[in-house]
Structure formats: C-alpha cells, structure tokens
Amino acid sequence: MEEFLKRLEQAADLRIRLQEKMIEKATARGDDAAVALAREALGKMRTDESRRRLDRNPADTAARYELGASLLETGAVDEAIAELQHAVKDPRKKSEALFLLGRAFKQKDLADLALGQFEKALESAGSGVLAKESLYEMGEICAQIGKREEAMKHFTRILEQDIGFRDVVKKVDALKA
Numbered sequence: 425m426e427e428f429l430k431r432l433e434q435a436a437d438l439r440i441r442l443q444e445k446m447i448e449k450a451t452a453r454g455d456d457a458a459v460a461l462a463r464e465a466l467g468k469m470r471t472d473e474s475r476r477r478l479d480r481n482p483a484d485t486a487a488r489y490e491l492g493a494s495l496l497e498t499g500a501v502d503e504a505i506a507e508l509q510h511a512v513k514d515p516r517k518k519s520e521a522l523f524l525l526g527r528a529f530k531q532k533d534l535a536d537l538a539l540g541q542f543e544k545a546l547e548s549a550g551s552g553v554l555a556k557e558s559l560y561e562m563g564e565i566c567a568q569i570g571k572r573e574e575a576m577k578h579f580t581r582i583l584e585q586d587i588g589f590r591d592v593v594k595k596v597d598a599l600k601a
Contacts (some may be wrong), residue, residue, distance in 0.1 A: 478491060
C-alpha cells in the first residue's frame with residue numbers, strides 16, 4: 425500500500441510539472457489567454473493534491489504550506505492564511521510561510537499585520553532573495569500608507585545589497601522626489 429501511495433504522489437508531482445511546462449510554453453508564445461487558463465488549472469491541481477496529502481497525513485506541515493501557497497495563488501485568501509499559520513511550525517518552511525502570510529494580509533488590506541509577517545520573514549530568512557523580497561514588500565506597504573521615511577529605509581537596505589533588484593532604484597528615486 426505504501427508503495428502505491430508513493431507512486432500516486434510521484435504521478436501527481438509529474439502532472440504538476442507538466443502543467444508548469446505548459447505555462448512556460450504559453451508564455452513563450454505570448455498567449456496570455458492560454459497562460460491564464462494553465463495557471464488556473466495548475467492552482468487547482470496543486471490545491472487538490474495538497475488536500476489529498478493532508479487527508480492522508482493531517483500533521484504534514486509541508487503539505488499545509490503547499491496548500492496555503494496554492495490557495496493564496498487561487499485567491500482563497502482566508503483559507504490560505506489558516507493553512508500558512510499551521511505551516512510556520514515547520515522550520516523548513518517557516519520563512520516562506522511567514523512571507524506568504526505577509527502577502528495574504530497585504531491582499532486583505534491589513535497593512536500592520538502584513539508588515540509584522542514580513543518583518544518575521546526577514547528575521548527568519550537572514551539574507552538572500554527572500555530577505556530582499558520581504559524588504560521590498562515592506563517598502564511598498566509603507567509607501568502606500570504614507571510612511572515615506574520607513575519605505576525609504578526598507579528600499580535602501582535592498583540597495584546596500586543589490587542595486588539591480590527589481591525596480592528598487594526607481595522606488596528610491598520616487599520617494600526622494
């Protein structure tokens with residue numbers, strides 16, 4: 425039975441990878457409609473597979489992270505938050521789960537909660553891309569709610585590490601103007 429379940433998971437992982445390839449091909453063709461349909465199908469596949477894995481093992485925090493991420497991607501923000509709040513207990517996924525919680529709270533226009541989650545993600549991540557992404561998100565939120573000095577601090581911390589990161593130079597220039 426265990427071998428069967430393992431093969432079932434492998435088959436599901438393969439279907440998901442194939443769907444990701446379909447998105448890449450549609451993107452390369454410039455077919456926005458096909459990209460949108462393929463992304464929607466991918467989100468449903470990921471959600472369904474994560475739910476199936478959780479049904480089999482409710483304590484699987486990695487599956488909770490995957491479910492939370494796919495729910496957020498499909499727009500089920502409240503459900504995503506619930507799953508991601510469980511996923512932060514997994515030390516392997518903690519930083520990523522905190523980051524996605526920040527994004528979820530940002531989507532719900534809960535700036536203070538989002539900032540708190542991004543700050544925790546930054547502390548947990550230390551350095552690297554996730555840390556820069558957290559700083560960027562914090563900078564954007566601060567700029568949106570009128571905290572220009574704080575936004576500038578977040579963006580300039582990125583500049584100290586990576587001047588070519590996203591559009592951070594433009595963000596700093598806009599805040600200085």
